[in-house]
Amino acid sequence: MEKKEAIKSFEELFGATPTDLFTAAGRINVIGEHVDYCGGKVFPAALNLRCNVYARKRGDSTVRMAFRGIDGIVELDTSKLDSYRGLKIGNYQAGVAYFIQQEGVEIVGCDLFYDCTVPFGSGLSSSAAIEVATAVAFYEYAGVTYDKVKVALLAQRAENQYAGVNCGIMDQFASAMGKKDHAVLLNCSTLDYEYVPLQLGEYCLVVANCNKPHNLVESKYNVRRQEVETALKLIQQKLPVEHLAEVTPKQFAEIKYLLSGVVAKRAEHVVMECDRVNKAVEALKAGDLGELGRLLNESHESLRDLYEVTGKELDTLSGLARKEAGCLGSRMIGAGFGGCTISIVRKTAVEGFIRRVGKAYQDSIGYKASFYETSIEDGITVEKL
Ligand code: GLA
Numbered sequence: 001m002e003k004k005e006a007i008k009s010f011e012e013l014f015g016a017t018p019t020d021l022f023t024a025a026g027r028i029n030v031i032g033e034h035v036d037y038c039g040g041k042v043f044p045a046a047l048n049l050r051c052n053v054y055a056r057k058r059g060d061s062t063v064r065m066a067f068r069g070i071d072g073i074v075e076l077d078t079s080k081l082d083s084y085r086g087l088k089i090g091n092y093q094a095g096v097a098y099f100i101q102q103e104g105v106e107i108v109g110c111d112l113f114y115d116c117t118v119p120f121g122s123g124l125s126s127s128a129a130i131e132v133a134t135a136v137a138f139y140e141y142a143g144v145t146y147d148k149v150k151v152a153l154l155a156q157r158a159e160n161q162y163a164g165v166n167c168g169i170m171d172q173f174a175s176a177m178g179k180k181d182h183a184v185l186l187n188c189s190t191l192d193y194e195y196v197p198l199q200l201g202e203y204c205l206v207v208a209n210c211n212k213p214h215n216l217v218e219s220k221y222n223v224r225r226q227e228v229e230t231a232l233k234l235i236q237q238k239l240p241v242e243h244l245a246e247v248t249p250k251q252f253a254e255i256k257y258l259l260s261g262v263v264a265k266r267a268e269h270v271v272m273e274c275d276r277v278n279k280a281v282e283a284l285k286a287g288d289l290g291e292l293g294r295l296l297n298e299s300h301e302s303l304r305d306l307y308e309v310t311g312k313e314l315d316t317l318s319g320l321a322r323k324e325a326g327c328l329g330s331r332m333i334g335a336g337f338g339g340c341t342i343s344i345v346r347k348t349a350v351e352g353f354i355r356r357v358g359k360a361y362q363d364s365i366g367y368k369a370s371f372y373e374t375s376i377e378d379g380i381t382v383e384k385l
Helices: 005-012 090-103 125-141 148-162 170-176 217-235 249-258 261-285 290-303 314-321 345-364
Strands: 020-029 044-055 060-068 070-077 111-116 183-186 192-197 203-209 327-332 340-346 370-372 379-383
Touching: 005 060, 005 111, 005 290, 020 170, 020 183, 044 125, 060 090, 070 090, 090 125, 090 148, 111 125, 125 148, 125 170, 148 170, 170 183, 183 261, 203 314, 203 345, 217 249, 217 261, 249 261, 261 290, 290 314, 290 327, 290 340, 314 327, 314 340, 314 345, 314 379, 327 345, 340 345
Parallel strands: 060 111
Antiparallel strands: 020 044, 020 379, 044 111, 044 183, 060 070, 183 192, 203 340, 203 370, 327 340
């Protein structure tokens, strides 16, 4: 939606002109999937697909929210922020407001219009983008300075403890801390991070959504977390580790006998994926894109066979991508069970890639995949209108 159009919608809905635009990014993750909550390193980047919040401060104790494409206005009474957990739309915002208030910061009444261009349920972290952009709006209107890392942690707390999704820190961190044309190598146990230029030369990343209908992703995600927690407890009987991500592939081979069934498979994925992240970052820094692509493929296979979070749709999309001559590698990103893949594709081959993969996917699955034009951008932006 154009800025002008969004401002017009705001005026129609709230009878006043917005004064500010707060935005936060959706994200991709180059590699390091399902390891953030195991203390591993992840390698996400912030996208041009964003949650745009057009805003105006009113100063009373009501937060009014409207959303592009959805009728109606949702109101939050700032004296009852604990009572909106059941909201289908607006619960992320209420959670963020609730935890900011718990910090002793006043939530100042305001009107917010959401133009979110991160597709919902796509694995590109629309929820993190909503949480982070909303938190920025509240902090700005309260007139307090805020640290972007703390914003990410607060947004994660809202998602964990208010919305009930036990996610790690990757999405909110990327949404808040992303940097134009860089991926963020984030150590999720220490929150140390490093920006690495995402320079792919003649290649680019193509983001494709398999468009599988959203179904119980949160509950399946929470089950995976429990499984790796079980694995960690068993491993701790022999190794003095705090996080599963600390276990090296060599150590894992020696203590694997402690685990069995799905718990063993899940743990193996985490250990090997952490190893792949280090290798992938080295490959990228050395300009070895062939190796990076190979590691992306390996990551997908591990998410398919060991972590079991892919499914027919994502496997088909990634498999078709890999058959393309101009593609170096392809994998699912995010929680899985649907959502998006990223593929490293030669720039001159992108058009044919999208056409052929798109057609073959539809022939095989029965509905279309979506392909997005993406670029890597900053996380949070704040603009006076
Ligand atoms: C979701 C979660 C993240 C992370 C990924 C999997 O996006 O929100 O914290 O666990 O899944 O890597």
